Amino acid sequence: MDRKGRILSGMRPTGRLHIGHLSVLENWASLQDAYQCFFFVADWHALTTSFDESRSIRANAREMVADWLAVGIDPERSVIFVQSLVPEHAELHLLFSMITPLSWLERVPTYKDAVQQHKAKGKDIATYGFLGYPLLQAADILIYRADAVPVGEDQLPHLELCREVARRFNHMYGTVFPEPQALLARVPLLPGVDGRKMSKSYANVIDLAAEPEELRARVNDMITDPARIRKTDPGHPEVCVVHKYHGIYRPAELAAIEEDCRQGRIGCVACKRTLAGALEEVMQPIRERRRAIMRDTGYIDDVIAEGVRRAAAEARQTMEMARQKVFGV
Ligand code: TRP
Ligand code: SF4
Numbered sequence: 001m002d003r004k005g006r007i008l009s010g011m012r013p014t015g016r017l018h019i020g021h022l023s024v025l026e027n028w029a030s031l032q033d034a035y036q037c038f039f040f041v042a043d044w045h046a047l048t049t050s051f052d053e054s055r056s057i058r059a060n061a062r063e064m065v066a067d068w069l070a071v072g073i074d075p076e077r078s079v080i081f082v083q084s085l086v087p088e089h090a091e092l093h094l095l096f097s098m099i100t101p102l103s104w105l106e107r108v109p110t111y112k113d114a115v116q117q118h119k120a121k122g123k124d125i126a127t128y129g130f131l132g133y134p135l136l137q138a139a140d141i142l143i144y145r146a147d148a149v150p151v152g153e154d155q156l157p158h159l160e161l162c163r164e165v166a167r168r169f170n171h172m173y174g175t176v177f178p179e180p181q182a183l184l185a186r187v188p189l190l191p192g193v194d195g196r197k198m199s200k201s202y203a204n205v206i207d208l209a210a211e212p213e214e215l216r217a218r219v220n221d222m223i224t225d226p227a228r229i230r231k232t233d234p235g236h237p238e239v240c241v242v243h244k245y246h247g248i249y250r251p252a253e254l255a256a257i258e259e260d261c262r263q264g265r266i267g268c269v270a271c272k273r274t275l276a277g278a279l280e281e282v283m284q285p286i287r288e289r290r291r292a293i294m295r296d297t298g299y300i301d302d303v304i305a306e307g308v309r310r311a312a313a314e315a316r317q318t319m320e321m322a323r324q325k326v327f328g329v
Contacts, residue, residue, distance in 0.1 A: 007035040007183070008146035010042040010083065010137075013060035014050075017067040018205035019279075020198040022286075023187040027150060029072040031183075037078040038144050038311060041065065044084050045137070048130040049118065062300050067208055069303065070290035081307035083140065088315035093139040095322060096165050097132065099172060104164065105131050108157050138162035142177045143315045150183040173325035176318070188248050193221045195241050209290055212280055219245075219276040224268045231267030242268070242275055249278045 009028060017025075031037055041061040047054060061082050073080060083089055105111065111131065118125045137158050141149055142165070149159060159182045166177035191197065192204025199205065206218045222241040227233065237243035237258045247254050253274075260266040293299060 004034065004036045005147040006038070006144060007031055007148050007150060008038040008040070008141055008144050008180075009150045010040045010045070010140060011064065012042045012046045013057055013064045014046060015060055015200055016063060017208045018198060018200070019208060019283075020190045020205065021067075022071065022208060022282075023190075024152070024185070025068060025071040025073065027185040027187060028068075029074070031150065032074055032077045035148070038146065038314075039068065039073055039078055039080050040086075040140070040307075040311070041082045042137075042140070043082055044089070045133060048127070048133050049114075049125050051127075051129075062304075065300050065304060066290055066293050069293050069300075070286045071208075075303045075306065079307050079310045080303055081311045082304055085304070085308045086143075086312050086315050088312065088319045089136065089139050089143055091319055092143050092315075092322060093132065093136045095326060096135055096139055096169065099168055100135055100165055104161060105135060108134050108161060110134075110154070110157060134158040134161045135165065138165045141180050142166055143318050144311070145176075145178055145318060146180050147178060148181045148183045150185055152187070153184065156182055156184075169322075169325075173322075176321045176325055190248065191241055191244055193218055193223070193241060195223045206279075208283070209287055210283065211287070212284075215279055215283060216276045219272050219279065222272065224271075225261075228268060230264075231269075232264040234264045235261035235268075237261045242272055245275055245279070246271075249275070249282065 011021075028037070028039060041064055043057050043061050046057050046060070050057065065080060068080065069075065111133075114130070115126050134157070138161060141162050149155075149162075151159065159180065163179040166179050170177055192199065192202055193206065194202065194204045196202055196204060206215065210218065219242070222245070224240045224242055225235045225237070226239075228235050240261075243254075243257065243261070246257050250257075257266070257271065261271070
Protein backbone atom coordinates (compact mmCIF):
# COMPACT_ATOMS: atom_id res chain seq x y z
CA MET A 1 0.00 0.00 0.00
CA ASP A 2 1.35 3.44 -0.87
CA ARG A 3 -0.39 5.02 2.07
CA LYS A 4 -1.27 4.17 5.62
CA GLY A 5 -4.66 2.61 6.05
CA ARG A 6 -7.38 5.17 6.47
CA ILE A 7 -9.71 5.36 9.45
CA LEU A 8 -12.86 7.38 9.75
CA SER A 9 -15.22 7.82 12.64
CA GLY A 10 -17.79 10.30 13.84
CA MET A 11 -19.96 11.27 16.78
CA ARG A 12 -23.23 13.11 16.98
CA PRO A 13 -23.00 16.41 18.88
CA THR A 14 -25.61 15.64 21.49
CA GLY A 15 -24.21 17.87 24.24
CA ARG A 16 -21.28 17.59 26.60
CA LEU A 17 -19.33 14.36 26.57
CA HIS A 18 -19.16 12.20 29.68
CA ILE A 19 -16.63 9.85 31.18
CA GLY A 20 -18.19 6.95 29.25
CA HIS A 21 -16.93 8.55 26.03
CA LEU A 22 -13.39 8.75 27.36
CA SER A 23 -12.35 5.23 26.42
CA VAL A 24 -13.85 5.62 22.93
CA LEU A 25 -11.80 8.78 22.42
CA GLU A 26 -8.66 7.23 23.89
CA ASN A 27 -9.08 4.46 21.37
CA TRP A 28 -9.35 7.01 18.54
CA ALA A 29 -6.27 8.78 19.85
CA SER A 30 -4.31 5.52 19.91
CA LEU A 31 -4.97 4.95 16.21
CA GLN A 32 -3.45 8.22 15.08
CA ASP A 33 0.07 6.93 14.43
CA ALA A 34 -0.74 3.74 12.58
CA TYR A 35 -3.51 5.21 10.44
CA GLN A 36 -4.45 8.30 8.55
CA CYS A 37 -7.42 9.40 10.65
CA PHE A 38 -10.54 11.38 9.83
CA PHE A 39 -12.73 12.30 12.80
CA PHE A 40 -15.87 14.32 12.31
CA VAL A 41 -18.87 15.79 14.10
CA ALA A 42 -22.01 14.23 12.62
CA ASP A 43 -24.20 17.32 12.86
CA TRP A 44 -26.60 16.27 10.10
CA HIS A 45 -27.09 13.00 11.95
CA ALA A 46 -27.95 15.00 15.06
CA LEU A 47 -30.51 16.90 13.00
CA THR A 48 -32.35 13.67 12.10
CA THR A 49 -33.65 13.50 15.67
CA SER A 50 -33.03 17.06 16.96
CA PHE A 51 -34.52 18.97 14.03
CA ASP A 52 -36.54 20.93 16.59
CA GLU A 53 -33.42 21.98 18.55
CA SER A 54 -31.29 22.78 15.53
CA ARG A 55 -29.90 26.02 16.93
CA SER A 56 -27.86 24.30 19.62
CA ILE A 57 -26.13 21.86 17.27
CA ARG A 58 -23.25 24.07 16.10
CA ALA A 59 -22.37 25.17 19.64
CA ASN A 60 -22.43 21.53 20.74
CA ALA A 61 -20.15 20.65 17.84
CA ARG A 62 -17.52 23.15 19.00
CA GLU A 63 -17.74 21.90 22.59
CA MET A 64 -17.30 18.37 21.37
CA VAL A 65 -14.22 19.20 19.34
CA ALA A 66 -12.79 20.87 22.47
CA ASP A 67 -13.33 17.60 24.36
CA TRP A 68 -11.62 15.64 21.58
CA LEU A 69 -8.57 17.87 21.59
CA ALA A 70 -8.38 17.80 25.39
CA VAL A 71 -8.29 14.01 25.35
CA GLY A 72 -5.52 13.90 22.77
CA ILE A 73 -7.02 13.89 19.29
CA ASP A 74 -4.27 15.74 17.49
CA PRO A 75 -5.12 18.16 14.67
CA GLU A 76 -1.57 17.85 13.30
CA ARG A 77 -1.99 14.16 12.65
CA SER A 78 -5.74 13.79 12.21
CA VAL A 79 -8.32 15.51 10.06
CA ILE A 80 -10.96 16.96 12.41
CA PHE A 81 -14.05 18.44 10.82
CA VAL A 82 -17.79 19.04 10.81
CA GLN A 83 -19.92 16.97 8.44
CA SER A 84 -22.26 19.70 7.16
CA LEU A 85 -19.30 21.88 6.18
CA VAL A 86 -18.32 19.24 3.59
CA PRO A 87 -21.53 19.11 1.53
CA GLU A 88 -20.15 16.36 -0.74
CA HIS A 89 -21.39 13.93 1.92
CA ALA A 90 -24.92 14.95 0.92
CA GLU A 91 -24.29 14.57 -2.79
CA LEU A 92 -22.94 11.07 -2.37
CA HIS A 93 -25.84 10.25 -0.07
CA LEU A 94 -28.19 11.34 -2.87
CA LEU A 95 -26.49 9.13 -5.47
CA PHE A 96 -26.63 6.19 -3.06
CA SER A 97 -30.32 6.85 -2.40
CA MET A 98 -31.07 6.01 -6.04
CA ILE A 99 -29.68 2.49 -5.77
CA THR A 100 -30.63 1.58 -2.22
CA PRO A 101 -33.81 -0.48 -1.95
CA LEU A 102 -36.17 0.85 0.69
CA SER A 103 -36.26 -2.61 2.28
CA TRP A 104 -32.53 -2.41 3.12
CA LEU A 105 -33.19 0.66 5.25
CA GLU A 106 -36.44 -0.58 6.75
CA ARG A 107 -34.77 -3.73 8.05
CA VAL A 108 -31.91 -1.95 9.87
CA PRO A 109 -32.70 -2.95 13.48
CA THR A 110 -31.89 0.44 15.00
CA TYR A 111 -34.54 2.14 12.87
CA LYS A 112 -37.77 0.71 14.30
CA ASP A 113 -36.35 0.77 17.84
CA ALA A 114 -35.50 4.44 17.67
CA VAL A 115 -38.85 5.37 16.12
CA GLN A 116 -40.67 3.48 18.89
CA GLN A 117 -38.55 5.02 21.64
CA HIS A 118 -39.15 8.54 20.39
CA LYS A 119 -42.85 7.87 19.88
CA ALA A 120 -43.11 6.89 23.56
CA LYS A 121 -41.79 10.37 24.35
CA GLY A 122 -44.32 11.95 22.02
CA LYS A 123 -41.93 12.64 19.16
CA ASP A 124 -42.32 11.48 15.58
CA ILE A 125 -38.98 10.81 13.91
CA ALA A 126 -40.34 8.52 11.20
CA THR A 127 -39.06 10.93 8.57
CA TYR A 128 -37.42 10.41 5.21
CA GLY A 129 -34.21 11.77 6.71
CA PHE A 130 -34.15 9.47 9.71
CA LEU A 131 -34.84 6.39 7.59
CA GLY A 132 -31.80 7.44 5.58
CA TYR A 133 -29.58 7.78 8.67
CA PRO A 134 -27.44 4.70 7.92
CA LEU A 135 -27.21 5.63 4.25
CA LEU A 136 -25.85 9.05 5.16
CA GLN A 137 -23.41 7.24 7.43
CA ALA A 138 -22.36 5.08 4.46
CA ALA A 139 -21.71 8.25 2.48
CA ASP A 140 -19.65 9.67 5.39
CA ILE A 141 -17.42 6.62 5.30
CA LEU A 142 -17.21 5.99 1.57
CA ILE A 143 -16.59 9.58 0.53
CA TYR A 144 -13.14 9.19 2.14
CA ARG A 145 -12.75 5.63 0.85
CA ALA A 146 -11.96 4.62 4.42
CA ASP A 147 -10.49 1.17 5.06
CA ALA A 148 -11.76 0.79 8.60
CA VAL A 149 -14.23 2.39 10.98
CA PRO A 150 -13.78 2.25 14.77
CA VAL A 151 -17.28 1.82 16.16
CA GLY A 152 -19.18 0.17 18.97
CA GLU A 153 -21.18 -3.01 18.46
CA ASP A 154 -24.41 -1.09 18.11
CA GLN A 155 -23.13 0.30 14.80
CA LEU A 156 -22.38 -3.04 13.13
CA PRO A 157 -25.65 -3.15 11.16
CA HIS A 158 -24.81 0.29 9.77
CA LEU A 159 -21.37 -0.91 8.69
CA GLU A 160 -22.95 -3.91 7.01
CA LEU A 161 -25.31 -1.66 5.07
CA CYS A 162 -22.35 0.53 4.12
CA ARG A 163 -20.54 -2.45 2.62
CA GLU A 164 -23.67 -3.55 0.74
CA VAL A 165 -24.11 -0.11 -0.75
CA ALA A 166 -20.43 0.04 -1.77
CA ARG A 167 -20.73 -3.37 -3.42
CA ARG A 168 -23.89 -2.42 -5.29
CA PHE A 169 -22.42 0.84 -6.55
CA ASN A 170 -19.18 -0.80 -7.65
CA HIS A 171 -21.10 -3.56 -9.40
CA MET A 172 -23.51 -1.23 -11.17
CA TYR A 173 -21.21 1.60 -12.26
CA GLY A 174 -17.63 0.45 -11.77
CA THR A 175 -15.36 0.21 -8.77
CA VAL A 176 -14.83 3.35 -6.72
CA PHE A 177 -15.28 2.23 -3.13
CA PRO A 178 -13.41 -0.18 -0.86
CA GLU A 179 -15.59 -2.20 1.53
CA PRO A 180 -14.65 -0.82 4.94
CA GLN A 181 -14.14 -3.04 7.96
CA ALA A 182 -15.44 -2.37 11.44
CA LEU A 183 -12.71 -1.92 14.06
CA LEU A 184 -14.39 -3.10 17.22
CA ALA A 185 -12.57 -1.57 20.14
CA ARG A 186 -12.44 -3.32 23.47
CA VAL A 187 -13.88 -0.40 25.38
CA PRO A 188 -15.19 -1.15 28.86
CA LEU A 189 -18.83 -0.29 29.40
CA LEU A 190 -19.05 2.16 32.29
CA PRO A 191 -22.36 2.20 34.13
CA GLY A 192 -23.97 5.46 35.21
CA VAL A 193 -23.79 6.39 38.90
CA ASP A 194 -27.17 4.68 39.46
CA GLY A 195 -25.99 1.44 37.87
CA ARG A 196 -28.05 1.84 34.69
CA LYS A 197 -26.55 2.53 31.27
CA MET A 198 -24.76 5.88 31.36
CA SER A 199 -26.97 8.31 29.52
CA LYS A 200 -27.75 11.99 29.68
CA SER A 201 -31.46 11.20 29.66
CA TYR A 202 -31.06 9.25 32.94
CA ALA A 203 -29.10 12.12 34.55
CA ASN A 204 -26.56 9.59 35.79
CA VAL A 205 -23.47 10.74 33.89
CA ILE A 206 -20.13 12.12 35.01
CA ASP A 207 -19.22 15.04 32.75
CA LEU A 208 -15.84 14.85 31.09
CA ALA A 209 -15.21 18.44 32.15
CA ALA A 210 -16.61 18.04 35.70
CA GLU A 211 -14.92 20.25 38.31
CA PRO A 212 -13.35 18.44 41.30
CA GLU A 213 -16.30 19.09 43.66
CA GLU A 214 -18.78 17.84 41.10
CA LEU A 215 -16.64 14.78 40.44
CA ARG A 216 -16.55 13.97 44.15
CA ALA A 217 -20.30 14.50 44.44
CA ARG A 218 -21.00 12.14 41.54
CA VAL A 219 -18.80 9.44 43.07
CA ASN A 220 -20.72 9.92 46.32
CA ASP A 221 -23.96 9.38 44.38
CA MET A 222 -22.76 5.97 43.17
CA ILE A 223 -24.89 3.01 44.21
CA THR A 224 -23.05 0.64 46.56
CA ASP A 225 -24.10 -2.65 48.12
CA PRO A 226 -27.46 -1.77 49.74
CA ALA A 227 -27.08 -4.64 52.24
CA ARG A 228 -24.18 -2.85 53.94
CA ILE A 229 -25.30 -0.66 56.81
CA ARG A 230 -22.21 -0.68 58.99
CA LYS A 231 -18.73 -0.74 57.59
CA THR A 232 -18.07 -4.06 59.33
CA ASP A 233 -20.96 -5.72 57.40
CA PRO A 234 -19.59 -8.10 54.78
CA GLY A 235 -20.05 -6.50 51.33
CA HIS A 236 -20.94 -7.80 47.88
CA PRO A 237 -18.71 -5.83 45.53
CA GLU A 238 -20.27 -7.42 42.43
CA VAL A 239 -23.43 -5.34 42.85
CA CYS A 240 -21.54 -2.11 43.49
CA VAL A 241 -20.91 0.65 40.92
CA VAL A 242 -17.87 1.94 42.85
CA HIS A 243 -16.32 -1.49 42.51
CA LYS A 244 -16.80 -1.47 38.71
CA TYR A 245 -15.01 1.86 38.46
CA HIS A 246 -12.15 0.63 40.63
CA GLY A 247 -11.81 -2.24 38.17
CA ILE A 248 -11.30 0.19 35.30
CA TYR A 249 -9.34 2.99 36.93
CA ARG A 250 -7.41 1.08 39.64
CA PRO A 251 -7.15 -2.45 38.24
CA ALA A 252 -4.02 -3.27 40.26
CA GLU A 253 -5.85 -2.62 43.55
CA LEU A 254 -9.10 -4.34 42.63
CA ALA A 255 -8.43 -7.70 44.27
CA ALA A 256 -7.47 -6.06 47.57
CA ILE A 257 -10.59 -3.86 47.56
CA GLU A 258 -12.81 -6.83 46.86
CA GLU A 259 -11.31 -8.77 49.73
CA ASP A 260 -11.54 -5.82 52.16
CA CYS A 261 -15.15 -5.24 51.12
CA ARG A 262 -16.17 -8.88 51.58
CA GLN A 263 -14.46 -9.05 54.97
CA GLY A 264 -16.02 -5.78 56.11
CA ARG A 265 -12.63 -4.18 56.59
CA ILE A 266 -13.31 -1.07 54.52
CA GLY A 267 -16.23 1.34 54.58
CA CYS A 268 -17.97 2.63 51.47
CA VAL A 269 -17.07 6.22 52.32
CA ALA A 270 -13.35 5.45 52.30
CA CYS A 271 -13.72 3.26 49.22
CA LYS A 272 -15.39 6.12 47.35
CA ARG A 273 -12.72 8.56 48.52
CA THR A 274 -9.92 6.53 46.94
CA LEU A 275 -11.91 6.17 43.72
CA ALA A 276 -12.61 9.92 43.56
CA GLY A 277 -8.88 10.52 43.98
CA ALA A 278 -8.03 8.18 41.12
CA LEU A 279 -10.66 9.72 38.84
CA GLU A 280 -9.42 13.21 39.65
CA GLU A 281 -5.94 12.16 38.52
CA VAL A 282 -7.36 11.13 35.16
CA MET A 283 -9.66 14.11 34.74
CA GLN A 284 -7.42 16.89 36.00
CA PRO A 285 -5.10 17.05 32.96
CA ILE A 286 -8.07 16.79 30.58
CA ARG A 287 -9.82 19.64 32.38
CA GLU A 288 -6.67 21.80 32.25
CA ARG A 289 -6.09 21.18 28.56
CA ARG A 290 -9.72 21.90 27.80
CA ARG A 291 -9.51 25.19 29.67
CA ALA A 292 -6.39 26.22 27.77
CA ILE A 293 -8.05 25.32 24.47
CA MET A 294 -11.15 27.36 25.26
CA ARG A 295 -9.05 30.32 26.41
CA ASP A 296 -7.43 30.49 23.00
CA THR A 297 -10.23 32.30 21.17
CA GLY A 298 -10.59 31.16 17.62
CA TYR A 299 -8.46 28.04 18.06
CA ILE A 300 -11.32 25.56 17.74
CA ASP A 301 -12.68 27.36 14.70
CA ASP A 302 -9.21 27.28 13.12
CA VAL A 303 -8.87 23.56 13.76
CA ILE A 304 -12.26 22.90 12.20
CA ALA A 305 -11.58 25.16 9.20
CA GLU A 306 -8.29 23.39 8.49
CA GLY A 307 -9.93 19.98 8.90
CA VAL A 308 -12.77 20.95 6.56
CA ARG A 309 -10.22 22.08 3.98
CA ARG A 310 -8.34 18.77 4.09
CA ALA A 311 -11.50 16.66 4.18
CA ALA A 312 -13.14 18.55 1.32
CA ALA A 313 -10.09 18.01 -0.90
CA GLU A 314 -10.49 14.24 -0.48
CA ALA A 315 -14.27 14.31 -0.74
CA ARG A 316 -14.12 16.26 -4.01
CA GLN A 317 -11.83 13.68 -5.57
CA THR A 318 -14.13 10.84 -4.63
CA MET A 319 -17.17 12.70 -5.92
CA GLU A 320 -15.47 13.28 -9.25
CA MET A 321 -14.81 9.57 -9.59
CA ALA A 322 -18.35 8.69 -8.54
CA ARG A 323 -19.98 11.18 -10.93
CA GLN A 324 -17.78 9.97 -13.74
CA LYS A 325 -18.82 6.38 -13.13
CA VAL A 326 -22.53 7.19 -12.87
CA PHE A 327 -22.89 9.61 -15.77
CA GLY A 328 -20.03 8.33 -17.87
CA VAL A 329 -18.61 11.77 -18.49
N1 TRP B 1 -24.05 6.73 13.92
C1 TRP B 1 -22.86 7.03 14.65
C2 TRP B 1 -23.17 7.02 16.14
O1 TRP B 1 -24.28 7.30 16.53
C3 TRP B 1 -22.28 8.36 14.26
C4 TRP B 1 -21.78 8.36 12.86
C5 TRP B 1 -22.30 9.04 11.81
C6 TRP B 1 -20.65 7.63 12.38
N2 TRP B 1 -21.59 8.79 10.69
C7 TRP B 1 -20.56 7.94 11.00
C8 TRP B 1 -19.74 6.76 12.97
C9 TRP B 1 -19.58 7.36 10.20
C10 TRP B 1 -18.76 6.18 12.18
C11 TRP B 1 -18.68 6.49 10.80
O2 TRP B 1 -22.30 6.75 16.93
FE1 SF4 C 1 -18.69 -0.95 46.99
FE2 SF4 C 1 -16.37 -0.32 48.12
FE3 SF4 C 1 -18.66 -0.25 49.56
FE4 SF4 C 1 -17.63 -2.59 48.81
S1 SF4 C 1 -16.68 -1.09 50.19
S2 SF4 C 1 -19.78 -1.98 48.63
S3 SF4 C 1 -16.76 -2.07 46.79
S4 SF4 C 1 -18.12 1.05 47.83
